[in-house]
Amino acid sequence: MSINWTSYCASGLHDELIGPGGGARVAGRALIRHLSELGSEEIGVRQQAAELAIKVMGVTFAVYHEQGGSIDRAWPLDIIPRIISSREWNRIAAGLKQRVAALNHFIDDVYHAQRIVKDGVFPHHVIMSSKNFRPNCVGISPPQGCWAHICGSDLVRDKDGTVYVLEDNLRVPSGVSYMIENRQVAKRVLPELFENTAILPVDDYPSQLHEMLVALSPRRGPLPEVVVLTPGIYNSAYFEHSYLARQMGCELVEGRDLAVHDDDCVYMQTIHGWTRIDVIYRRIDDDFLDPESFRADSTLGVPGLMRAWAKGNVALANAPGAGVADDKLVYTYVPEMIRYYLDEDPILPNVPSWRCAEPEQLEHVLHHLDSLVVKPVDGSGGYGMLMGPTASQRERNQFAAQVKAAPRNFIAQPVITLSTVPTFVNDRIEPRHVDLRPFILSGPKTYVTTGGLTRVALREGSLVVNSSQGGGSKDTWIVDMEA
Amino acid sequence: MLSRVAENVYWLARYLERAENTARLVNVNAKLLLDLPPEYRPDWLALIDITGSRELFDAREKGTEERDIVHFLIADLDNPGSILSSVRSARENARTLRDVLPNEVWEHMNELFMEIKEKLPAALSKRTRFHFLQRIIRGMQTLTGELEGTMSRNDAFTLLMLGRNLERADMTSRIVDVRSAQLLPADAPGFRPFDTIQWLNLLKTLSGYQMYRLSQRTLVSRSAVLEFVLRDLQFPRACLFCLKEVEHFLRALPRSAGVLGSLGGARSFLESATPATLDQPGLHELIDQLQLHIIVVHEGIAQTYFPPRAGDTGQSQSQIQFSSDARQRKPLFSEAPSI
Incomplete structure (x- = not known):
């Protein structure tokens, strides 16, 4: 069955692949031509192949169950990718780097001199009333002055084509493993396009993450001990924790595997005995990190961890207290922060708030x-x-x-009317709304993922893209048009 | 390797081996039932004692017919030692070991669990029970093969081998005990003709008949079979063979001197034992002692390599008594970690 693209476009929406007249946008031309050649029947066959591949690869996410506990679901992926030209992406990536740099300046300032408050740019009461402001972080200087090493910012595109930052996730953002796995699946089911198009690779992320984490080590040794700290198998993002540990070749630990000894260093219990840890990529919220400093009833954390971190004996990514900038009221000040700390104009706008x-x-x-x-x-x-x-x-x-x-x-x-991407639903192609979550790594250098995780609201007209609420995902292609 | 991961890997292997051997245990009793005359019918309740689950079984306050006992051993999720519980526990452990185990093993374990649940009714019907149990044994053997054939010989593999062989030694001794615990009057008039059949059955239950024939080249007799299943050094389900495997793999681990000492104790106990000369109560006693030795080796492994249990005082090793009247069975499940 052939695909009639002229009847596709929903009016009043911005579609990422199809222009207002029903023709393909430049970056998506090859894809649209290919989809037309395949026809909807063959696209259905490939969609099934993708779903099978995901099952076989064991890509899952956990949904919390009403009776407590959780169940593993196969990760939902729509095979029609979302495409952004590398020219546009370069501008977005620069905007993200600028933003995260300002946010890190801000967090460091919050826990030290609070210049931004003294200079009247940011109100003091907003800091003090932020739920994630941690008084016990005041005066602490983590390595490189960096607090939010891993940031996941949500981007949306409005009707008029403008890309906005919707929010910055500075605590334990997740989704990056699905970005990488989506690409693996896409390569299997749409191999022809990868042969003929300059699609920039995404699988660099785990090694970039590892390099950034290694650079945080307090010990100047040959190979620092880096671990991923997970709340455990019932966490909704456990697949990702396990995936990243495996990809980086480091241990996936739980709080009960760790202890802070009398020397205020952190150790993990192995079959060789206690082994010192240098860097912890923690996927546990501040609240549960250390029962001595935060919630006393936490069984997920490690007693004394804050003490070890404050003394500089272990690095935590993200640093405790980084969530102060995760507050949406703080978010409304990010453009001011960029001007204040960097003396630059923001490249990416906030959603007006x-x-x-x-x-x-x-x-x-x-x-x-x-x-x-x-x-x-x-x-x-x-x-x-x-x-x-x-x-x-x-x-x-x-x-x-x-x-x-x-x-x-x-x-x-x-209300931002999110842009749409052609999506395979009910055996045909229809527009569905999407957002985009790129990930930014801050260390000695700043790294932005090539694209990010595109989430798609599978229900017609819906703007809810969360996978826990029936959202799906798409592979995201940054395409080099000059190549 | 993390201590917690080590413990999960070790128990994963024990659960799998336990499920397989419980299937063998039920099969040996069922076969005996068919071969013996009515007056010598083996007692199904003996299986409850042999698996160390008498207390749990009595607490149910339900029936004690064959059907109830078989259900308890195969399908009861309230019995942590049942086949279904063991496979479920193995699968729960495997969930935390996705980065350690080959992916096929995880997928196969999932399939097996679903299949067992689905076919449970077959387990409870006498006509289809044998086939059901055979399917479990075969499934477990396939998993064993997948692990052997696809896993690097790393610490995780070593821990798997420790768990498997220790559990196997323990379960083989329990299977031998089915015979002795019945306390059948071996010299009762009219029983002799059936005696050989029982020992033959025991060998077949352990898939050992053919190997026995190859190595012993004699008729099936009580003394030769006991020698073979307890002390053979070539048959992989014989207790002594399993202990030697444990020793071999312990040597690959750091800090194993202490455990190797306990293992040496277990080995020399078995090496100097003379099961063939013992009467039935004596044999039962010997098996009790052997199981206590195995527990001591387990405790040593747990204390050296696993995370401490809550409230663990580090004294548990000395609490195990080598009582000459070891009537108390160690429950199968008491040490398993809770997930």
């Missing part, structure tokens, strides 16, 4: 609830927010009361 913490802006938000999205500042996964245009008057009233009661906890944004 209203701070409910500021009375005039709160007033505006309350008067325009029917056209805004209101989000809790510490939420993630799309939970706890108000979609103004689709909510009922009653829901809006209830939400307004919540916002008035605790304005610090909310920001508001206009």
Whole structure:
């Protein structure tokens, strides 16, 4: 069956592959031609092949079960890739590097002199009221002055084609393993395109990550001991923890494998005895990291870990306290941070945001609830927010009361109509909304993944891309048009 | 290798071996049942004692018919030593070992667990039971082969071999005990003709009949069979062979001097034993002692290589008594880690 691209495009949307007239955008021309040649029946066959490959490769994510515990699901991948030209990507990557540099300056400043507060650019109360501000990090200087070594920023493209940063995940962002596995699968099922197109590789990430982690080691030895710290097999991202440990060739440890000894160094228990650890890539939230410093009831962490870190005997990535910049109210200040710390204009814009913490802006938000999205500042996964245009008057009233009661906890944004990508659903190709999560590594040098993880909302019209809520994913191609 | 991972690998091997041998255990009893005259029917309850699960079984306060006992040993998820529980535990352990185990092993284990669950009704019908158990034994043998054929000879492999051989030595001794624990009157008039059949059955249960014939070249007799299954150095399910394997693999590990000492104790105990000359109660006693030795070796491995248990005082080794009246069976499951 042939594909009729002229009937494809949904009006009023920005599609990543198909232009307004129904013709392919330049970067996607080869792909669209190839898909047309294949026809929807053959695309269906390849989609099935991809799903089988994912099962065989054991690419899974865990969904929490109502009765406690969790179940492993096969990772959902739509085989039609999302394509970005390398020229556009270079600009985005530069914007991300700039952003993460400013964020790291900010976090370091927060825990030291707080110049940005003294200079009147950033309000003191916002720091003190950030849920992830950690008083016990004040005065500590981690290696290279870097706090957020691994950052996953979510990008969205609006109707008019502008790419915005929606949020920065500075605690334990996940998804990068799926980015790499998606590419493995895509190569298996669409081999013809890889032969004839200059698609930039993505599988460099684990070695870049390893190099960055090794550089953090407090000991100048030949081979520092780097480990990945996981909450355990029931965590939704356990597949990724295990995957990254395997790819980097390091141990995947749990809190109970580690101990801080009298010398304030961290050791893991092996069959050879206690072995000292230099660098911990931790995939556990601050709260659970060290029962002596944070939540005393945590059984996932290591007693004394903060002490060892503060003394510089072990490196933690990301550093404890880095989450202070994960707050969505803090996010609204990132453009100011870029100007303040780097003396540059932001390359990538924020989504325009209203701070409910500021009375005039709160007033505006309350008067325009029917056209805004209101989000809790510490939420993630799309939970706890108000979609103004689709909510009922009653829901809006209830939400307004919540916002008035605790304005610090909310920001508001206009609805961004995410761009779409052709997606294979119900045996045909239809537009579906996508976002993009690239990952940025900060160390002696800064590295940005080539593209990132594209998440796609599989339900028609839906803007919810989270895999826990029925979202899927796509391989993301950065294509070199000059090659 | 992390101590926690070492423990999981070791127990993974024990669970798999245990599932296989429990299947063998049920089979030996079932076969005896068919071969013996009604007045000498073996008692199914003996299997409960042999697997050290009497307390658990009695606590159920349910039936004690053959059907109930077989269900308890094969399919009861409340019995941590049942075949289904063992395979489930093995699979749970394997989940944490994805980076250590070959992928095929993980996939195969998944399939096997699903198949066993699906075919459970067959296990409870006398007509299909043999085939069901045979399928389990074959599945486990395939897993063993996959591990042998695809895993590097690294620390993880060494730990697997330790777990497998220690469990196998223990279970072989328990299978021999089915015969002795029945306390059948070996010299009872009218029983003699059936005696040989029982020992033949025992060999077949351990897949050892052919190898026995090759090495012994004599008729099947009680004394020769006991020598073979307990003390042969070439047959891979014989207790002494398994202990030598444990010794071989222990030497590949660091800090193994202490455990090697306990292992030496177990070995010389078995080497100096004379099972063929013992009467039935004496044989039962010998097997009890052997199992205690195996427990001491296990404790040594656990204390040297595994994470300490909560509340572990480091005293457990000395708490094991070599009582001459070792009526108390060590439960099969008591040491397994909780996941």
